[in-house]
Amino acid sequence: MMLRGRTWKYGRNIDTDVIIPGRYANIAEASELAKHCLEDLDPDFVKNMRPGDIIVAETNFGCGSSREIAPLSIKAAGVSCVIAKSFARIFYRNAINIGLPIFECPEAVDGIETGDTLEIDPTAGKIFNVTKNLSFETEPLPEFIQEIVAEGGLMRFVAALSQKSKPLRE
């Protein structure tokens, strides 16, 4: 499936507290979380973004808390994917586990400005900046992580395994 959307570009070290502040940490409903996505970073983000839009950031996106409501709020807001120069590791695994596509691609980040339209082929790892007519390639996800993504997230992967009732890997 191709992803297409406009971009919203932010800086370095975007932490989970500004993605979804701790004061909302006792909210579990996706629709509620969506309303507060990036609230302390860009208060107008939710108002201005359209479904399919893409968040772009410099290094260490999602640093800080392990709160899974951070990628959940982004996904629930309708963001199609996040592209960053690097991700904080817990955010990275949470995004994979809940099925929010993320791409680590420093060159693409340098070649994107807020408002550019992108087309992304996740399986081929290709990012195309339609506005600027620039193409970028990302590292494909490791095979094992692709298996999780192909199952539709970690829990479906686990459910599939427990039906086979054998250990995951020796």
Add this chain to the structure above:
Amino acid sequence: MTIAEKILAAHAGREEVRAGELIMAVIDLVMANELSAILAIQEFEKIKPKRVFDPEKIALVPDHFTPNKDMKTAEITKAVRRFAQEYGITHYFEVGRGGIEHVLLPEEGLVAPGDLIIGGDSHTCTYGALGAFATGVGSTDVAAAFAIGQVWLRVPQSIKLVYYGQPGKWVSGKDIILYTIGDLGVDGAIYQVLEFTGEGVTHLSIADRFTMANMAIEAGAKTGIFEADEKTVEYVKGTIEDHESRMRNFKSDPDAEYVRTLEYDLSEIEPQVAVPSLPENVKPVREVGEVDIDQVVIGFCTNGRIEDLRIAAEVFKGKRVHPKVRALIFPGTQKVALQAIHEGLAETFIESGCAFSTPSCGPCIGGHLGVLGERERCVSTSNRNFVGRMGPLSSEIYLASPAVAAASAVAGKIAHPEEVV
């Protein structure tokens, strides 16, 4: 292999693993607080399992927004309590019988050297102080571990931190880790392990090591780890009955590969402060300048151990909190609180004009029990000073040790302990 690689190999049923490999590993413990547990329980129940993988290897600790801060939280903790009862979870820690997860679990003997532990909280890396490989994960990972007792991990590279020399009188584990993060930067160890080594660490108490391992995540690290030594064995003897069979003392090989090695002289480190709004914005306390404050909070998973409270009480003894400042003490667990009462520390705090709270993460995540107002400034012994972490976007957090925090509470501004003691 490094100690991290050895622990992961042992839990993946392998002779050897190498940095960069993806493995499935069997865990010794999975931990969650009420906020990470609630989403994990929802995910777990979606796949309708009949049982959890092992009810004795799951720990549930309501501590973030507890005692319940509002009705929404009351429903969350109720659901976690119901889950614990329904699945027979042995290590469920009710308010009043527990405390803050990362102070509590080691104290309860649930952490042994050589263990592999995951937790639905980024500061799970704290347990590395005892030579365990412990790392924070999200709720879906926790849910999967509830079901199958395993986790997927990419074997991380390690950074070797070599400490030597003796720290000075007012220099604690907090100052050492703040100094180290100031050097590494908040993404300096991303996807990597901080291995704390050197003759200098032998001088550090287990409490100091917990504080240091706790903040490994603030450099982006997957975990921080110390090799178990005599102090570790002594600690574990006091917490785990069958400690001899539980302990696995892995050590890094002399030819282990590190992505880099950094050296620090502890005798040259001054008490440190991380100024707003990143833990890497570190300065010696004497270089911070004139900074008036409104609140001081001491405790939490970073500095809520009895050793931390002793140092704070030493500074507060015979003095009063500055009239313009509110000071709040958060012991890490009920046991720490009781010990603080036995030793007369609680009396010192209260006589000085501090609030002596029940254990909770409350203000550290802007939840309750001490949230800041617009443009208020707080000196905190917690681990994060991000924008808006403890209140509105205009509020500010300065991270420091219990000694510096207590001295600042007395002075009404950021202060070196020598200025008030």
